[in-house]
Amino acid sequence: MSHNRPMTMPSAVSKTLLEHADTNPGSPAVNFQAEAPPTDAPPIDAPRERPMTTIAATAVQPDVIPRADTKTATDSSRAFSSTLGDISCLNPRMQCRDVDVWYADKQAIKNISLDIGRNEVVSMIGPSGCGKSTFLRCLNRMNDSIPSARVSGSIKIDGQEILDKHVDVVPLRARVGMVFQKPNPFPKSIYENIAYGPRIHGLTNHRTELDELVETSLRKAGLWEEVKDRLDQPGTGLSGGQQQRLCIARTIAVSPEVILMDEPCSALDPIATAKVEELIDELRTNYSIAIVTHSMQQAARVSQRTAYFHLGDLIEVGTTEQIFNQPQHRLTEDYITGRFG
Amino acid sequence: MNSTPPPSPTPNADPRADDNQQDSASAGRRPIDIVNAGLKRRYAAEKRFRFMGATAVALGLTFVALLFFNIISNGYTAFQQTYVQLPVYFDPEVIDPDGLIQAGDLNADEINKELIRVNFLKLARDALRERFPEVKGRSAKRKLYGLLSPGVPQQLREMVAHHPELIGERRETWLIADDDVDMFMKGRSTPVKRIDTSGSATIVTVPSSDDTLQIISSGADFNVVFERMRTATPTDKTTADGTTLDSDMPSYLIAINHGLVKVESITAHDITGQVLLPLKNQDPATPRSWELLELSNPQSARRLKDQELAWVLSLKDAGALKKRFNTLFFTQGSSREPELAGIGGAFMGSLFTLTLTLLFSFPIAVGTAIYLEEFAPKNRWTDLIEININNLAAVPSIVFGLLGLAVFINFFGVPRSTPLVAAMVLTLMTLPTIIIASRAALKSVPPSIREAALGVGASPLQTQFHHVLPLAMPGMLTGTIIGMAQALGETAPLLMIGMIAFIVDIPGGFTDPSTVLPVQIFLWADSPERGFVERTSAAIMVLLTFLIMMNLLAVLLRRRFERRW
Numbered sequence: 001m002s003h004n005r006p007m008t009m010p011s012a013v014s015k016t017l018l019e020h021a022d023t024n025p026g027s028p029a030v031n032f033q034a035e036a037p038p039t040d041a042p043p044i045d046a047p048r049e050r051p052m053t054t055i056a057a058t059a060v061q062p063d064v065i066p067r068a069d070t071k072t073a074t075d076s077s078r079a080f081s082s083t084l085g086d087i088s089c090l091n092p093r094m095q096c097r098d099v100d101v102w103y104a105d106k107q108a109i110k111n112i113s114l115d116i117g118r119n120e121v122v123s124m125i126g127p128s129g130c131g132k133s134t135f136l137r138c139l140n141r142m143n144d145s146i147p148s149a150r151v152s153g154s155i156k157i158d159g160q161e162i163l164d165k166h167v168d169v170v171p172l173r174a175r176v177g178m179v180f181q182k183p184n185p186f187p188k189s190i191y192e193n194i195a196y197g198p199r200i201h202g203l204t205n206h207r208t209e210l211d212e213l214v215e216t217s218l219r220k221a222g223l224w225e226e227v228k229d230r231l232d233q234p235g236t237g238l239s240g241g242q243q244q245r246l247c248i249a250r251t252i253a254v255s256p257e258v259i260l261m262d263e264p265c266s267a268l269d270p271i272a273t274a275k276v277e278e279l280i281d282e283l284r285t286n287y288s289i290a291i292v293t294h295s296m297q298q299a300a301r302v303s304q305r306t307a308y309f310h311l312g313d314l315i316e317v318g319t320t321e322q323i324f325n326q327p328q329h330r331l332t333e334d335y336i337t338g339r340f341g
Numbered sequence: 342m343n344s345t346p347p348p349s350p351t352p353n354a355d356p357r358a359d360d361n362q363q364d365s366a367s368a369g370r371r372p373i374d375i376v377n378a379g380l381k382r383r384y385a386a387e388k389r390f391r392f393m394g395a396t397a398v399a400l401g402l403t404f405v406a407l408l409f410f411n412i413i414s415n416g417y418t419a420f421q422q423t424y425v426q427l428p429v430y431f432d433p434e435v436i437d438p439d440g441l442i443q444a445g446d447l448n449a450d451e452i453n454k455e456l457i458r459v460n461f462l463k464l465a466r467d468a469l470r471e472r473f474p475e476v477k478g479r480s481a482k483r484k485l486y487g488l489l490s491p492g493v494p495q496q497l498r499e500m501v502a503h504h505p506e507l508i509g510e511r512r513e514t515w516l517i518a519d520d521d522v523d524m525f526m527k528g529r530s531t532p533v534k535r536i537d538t539s540g541s542a543t544i545v546t547v548p549s550s551d552d553t554l555q556i557i558s559s560g561a562d563f564n565v566v567f568e569r570m571r572t573a574t575p576t577d578k579t580t581a582d583g584t585t586l587d588s589d590m591p592s593y594l595i596a597i598n599h600g601l602v603k604v605e606s607i608t609a610h611d612i613t614g615q616v617l618l619p620l621k622n623q624d625p626a627t628p629r630s631w632e633l634l635e636l637s638n639p640q641s642a643r644r645l646k647d648q649e650l651a652w653v654l655s656l657k658d659a660g661a662l663k664k665r666f667n668t669l670f671f672t673q674g675s676s677r678e679p680e681l682a683g684i685g686g687a688f689m690g691s692l693f694t695l696t697l698t699l700l701f702s703f704p705i706a707v708g709t710a711i712y713l714e715e716f717a718p719k720n721r722w723t724d725l726i727e728i729n730i731n732n733l734a735a736v737p738s739i740v741f742g743l744l745g746l747a748v749f750i751n752f753f754g755v756p757r758s759t760p761l762v763a764a765m766v767l768t769l770m771t772l773p774t775i776i777i778a779s780r781a782a783l784k785s786v787p788p789s790i791r792e793a794a795l796g797v798g799a800s801p802l803q804t805q806f807h808h809v810l811p812l813a814m815p816g817m818l819t820g821t822i823i824g825m826a827q828a829l830g831e832t833a834p835l836l837m838i839g840m841i842a843f844i845v846d847i848p849g850g851f852t853d854p855s856t857v858l859p860v861q862i863f864l865w866a867d868s869p870e871r872g873f874v875e876r877t878s879a880a881i882m883v884l885l886t887f888l889i890m891m892n893l894l895a896v897l898l899r900r901r902f903e904r905r906w
Contacts, residue, residue: 077553088802142792142796144792144794145792145795147718147719160464170798170799171798172798173795173796173797173798174797174798177796177797177798178792178796179796180789180792180793182789182790184787184790184793185793186790186793186794187790187811187812195800196794196797196799197797197798199799200797200798200799200800200803200807210629222794247793250793250797251797253794253797254798303550330689
């Protein structure tokens with residue numbers, strides 16, 4: 001893919017790296033994680049001879065990076081040089097390349113490149129504060145509402161750039177819907193919650209059409225049977241799991257192409273979680289879904305591909321199976337095996 | 342002084358202290374014991390705080406109660422007005438000399454036009470003279486006419502305008518009494534004490550004068566008065582036998598044979614006095630059929646002199662003097678005569694002013710709040726604007742009045758002393774209050790609602806108006822009502838823009854000269870007539886009622902908005 005194009009290196013360290021990386025002056029994103037979090041993990045033989053993917057092969061090897069003498073070999077294996085695994089997919093809906101986000105002077109995510117395919121669920125995992133939610137919010141430009149946030153790089157939906165200043169976010173958000181961490185239904189009736197989106201976008205012409213749309217959306221979200229008799233009651237009166245499914249139904253109602261979910265189950269009990277996960281699996285047939293989750297079991301259950309984020313870096317991307325069974329990077333392995341995070 | 346502390350028998354000082362003591366000492370350092378030791382102090386602090394809070398509340402309530410008691414006890418009488426019943430002859434010669442109105446060809450406007458020239462004062466005066474035919478002389482007559490309000494001609498004119506059929510008839514009519522009569526009827530002029538008599542009275546005419554009588558009592562009826570005179574207010578005219586009363590002493594009247602005699606000199610058994618109301622006859626009166634009236638307030642300290650009081654008492658005894666509900670107070674504009682002064686003009690002025698203030702300030706303030714809170718970039722300029730808005734809330738209100746005078750009236754030429762210019766000034770004054778409250782209300786809307794709306798593709802404006810604003814509305818309304826209440830009670834800035842003018846007409850629109858309730862109160866409080874004292878308090882009651890109604894409305898509105906979810 002387009003991963004090999006030249007780019008600017010932000011720091012002096014990167015410059016040094018470039019000098020060492022003699023084989024490939026136009027090296028891909030290299031962000032040396034100079035201070036990988038120290039762990040108490042027992043020293044393991046660094047898996048330097050691990051089979052590299054094409055992208056990883058072009059990356060600078062950790063051992064050529066100058067570092068303090070005190071660093072051990074174990075540290076080097078946890079150092080981040082470049083995203084491991086295949087960031088692209090066969091049939092991408094959204095293509096993100098070299099996305100940086102800054103909150104004022106603090107860089108929240110660094111050079112993230114990731115594809116989101118059609119009819120697949122991509123899950124993003126990683127410890128708190130690693131930037132996965134920030135990245136997710138870039139995908140429908142929700143970060144616009146944070147005054148100090150700056151986003152650079154390129155995000156395309158069906159080949160169309162969305163980070164451009166002149167892109168209208170209203171139709172974008174109609175195409176890329178979002179479900180938030182905490183269920184946030186409007187303080188209006190259940191019906192109004194669903195009908196609001198279609199109404200402001202003018203998706204329906206008649207009341208009957210709108211009624212149908214509300215019903216199908218609620219059916220898709222698996223909520224219809226539970227609420228069909230009380231559509232005029234406030235959405236805030238539902239249980240937490242129902243509220244979250246209502247929010248999903250609200251998102252579906254505007255017929256988006258991509259649904260972003262920011263820890264949709266973190267406020268739900270296991271039964272409600274199971275229902276939402278089931279729903280996500282069903283929705284996959286029609287939508288592209290990007291989900292941020294703290295639960296690795298959930299990522300394993302619902303997603304086809306998984307991306308592991310760490311301190312603003314995208315460490316590793318791969319099929320869910322591969323990430324959970326054969327993680328290539330030490331950080332991924334540590335996180336998945338529960339050593340930290 | 343000996344600085345060495347006396348040896349203390351602490352357990353540590355004595356290594357041979359017994360085990361129990363050592364145990365308790367070590368146990369004393371357990372955290373729970375430290376906590377327990379401090380508990381008493383903490384409870385005491387809490388008790389003290391509760392007590393102080395309760396005291397503060399009680400004190401506040403006491404003062405509010407005092408205030409209300411004072412206002413209501415002063416003002417409740419203003420809701421009644423004294424009327425005099427007189428037989429008015431609607432003389433066709435005076436009202437309708439050409440017979441035009443009686444012919445019935447005129448419409449209401451033309452009748453009014455005809456009646457403008459009619460001397461209704463004459464009708465009222467004729468009626469009074471008819472009631473008291475004995476009154477002779479110009480000054481006595483003028484005093485008699487003073488019992489009626491100067492508003493009576495207008496009252497009669499309106500009666501005739503509404504009922505032209507009255508022309509030519511003689512009707513017992515309730516006419517507005519003068520405020521001095523009104524005050525007497527409400528007990529604010531002088532108390533009247535009735536002293537029963539024990540002896541029978543003989544009436545002797547004094548030959549030298551027509552209207553002087555001597556009344557001799559067979560009992561010691563006058564002794565009480567005489568003794569009081571001699572001891573309390575001795576003058577150089579007081580002798581062992583008798584004394585002469587002057588206007589600085591309480592007045593004494595003798596009601597006998599349906600007449601009234603004013604005591605001028607008194608001895609233990611007889612008095613000499615001036616006839617105020619003619620007696621029906623001069624027969625001797627049996628005990629208890631005549632009585633002695635004491636007007637304890639001296640004549641010189643009263644607006645109604647003894648002669649006028651005599652007429653009033655006679656009207657009152659005849660049932661021709663009554664207090665009725667004071668509709669004039671609610672329907673009339675202001676007046677120099679207390680009995681004609683009403684709150685209606687000021688009320689309408691306040692209503693017009695507040696309506697405009699609300700129309701001006703609410704949209705501007707809410708718009709400002711939304712823009713500053715949700716749309717404006719956060720930079721030094723918006724910070725400066727925010728600081729200035731907060732500072733505006735603390736600017737003395739009279740400054741806004743000066744600004745209104747300089748800018749709105751002198752520069753833009755807005756007509757002075759109108760609800761329009763008042764509303765513009767009050768809008769400036771209330772804006773900061775509403776803006777600050779609205780911003781706080783907007784801030785309190787959870788951001789998740791904004792995200793939800795943005796997430797389904799609502800534009801920022803739709804997000805604000807469909808979701809954030811409805812949730813912030815209760816808070817905004819509260820702020821608005823506080824601002825409106827402030828505007829309703831504001832006097833100082835309005836003085837500068839001509840609202841202090843004496844305006845009799847009830848304003849009919851936003852550009853009519855008018856005054857407002859607090860300014861009316863201020864004006865009345867400044868008036869010397871006794872009648873305005875009660876009207877000031879009554880106007881305060883009306884203002885407070887207005888305020889309470891507004892606050893109730895706000896509470897109801899807020900409930901309605903909140904009950905939706």
